[in-house]
Amino acid sequence: MSVCEDCKKGFNWNGETVGTETTIGESQTYVTGTSKSAAILLVHDIFGWTFPNLRILADHFAKECNATVYIPNYFGDEIVQESTMDDPEKWAKFDVGAFIGRQNKEKRWPEIKAHAQILKTQYPKVGAVGYCYGGWACFQLGADPALIDCITMAHPSMVTKEEIAGVSVPVQINASEHDHAYTEELKEYGNKVIPTRGVPYEYVFYPGVRHGFAAKGDQSDGTQRVALERCKRATVNFFNEFLH
Structure with a gap:
């Protein structure tokens, strides 16, 4: 499965959100x-x-981690509708590579850093969680304990070895078995280098699932449902340990 197919593929979940x-x-x-x-x-x-x-995941984290959860808009006026996942015409037209080129690290990192700085002035403890695109941002935040207290991510993308090697706060990685973005090479590198950084490290492996499972897995598929529920629990446990 190609990068575009993995990133665009997914399922909408049922549930009402409670935030504002x-x-x-x-x-x-x-x-x-x-x-x-x-x-x-x-x-x-x-x-x-x-x-x-x-x-929906943010609502779970707020309740189960005793935290206030923020999801800022990092793509400006460019919104990808979730219907893209199941509309063949929209799916075919959506060029993920071009989209990421417009929403690149250099453009979005200043905002992400600024938001972490704002939250650090308002809360005793601040953690970050990233899904796919958000993975690289968590690693960059995790290089500076003054910005963030802990980081966790699921099937991270756009991550470099330099970002992995710079982590300086407790880190959790939820890794899918099949992943074009967090490759076997990066998994091996992270599992070798992060333990030398002197920070708590948890690597959780999810067999039988692909990139994207934790954010848009198919709840009607037993393997995917178990994996996404397990990932949610792992993330909750991680935050409860390092934010309280």
Whole structure:
């Protein structure tokens, strides 16, 4: 399966969201939870800050991690509708490579860093979680303990070895067996280098699933459902350990 197919493929989940829309800095933001003791910055995948699946996950984290969770908009006016996943015409027209080129690291990193800095002035503890596109951002945040207290990610993409080697806070990686982005080479590198960084490290492996499972897996498929539920629990446990 190609990079474009993996990134565009997925399923919408059933569920009502309970958060509200506000702003952080100058960015539109979904916020959920009322905690004053901890915040979580969720860096979305290519389906952006309005993606209901990620808002559902944010609601879970807010409740189960005693945290206030923020999903800022990192793609500006360019919103990829979740219907792209099951509309053949939209799916065929969506050029993931070109999209990532427009929404590149250099363009979006200043916003992500600024949001972490804002949250650090408001909460005693701040963690970050990234899905797919958000993975590289978590690693960059994790290079500076003044920005973030811990990072976790599922099937991260756009990650470099230099970013992996720079991690300086507790880190969790939820890795799918089949992943064009977090490749076998990067998995091996991370599992070799991160333990030398002197920070707590948890690597969780999910057999039988592909890149994207934790954010848009098929809940009607037993293997995918078990994996995405297990990933949610692992993320909750990680945040409860390092944010409280």
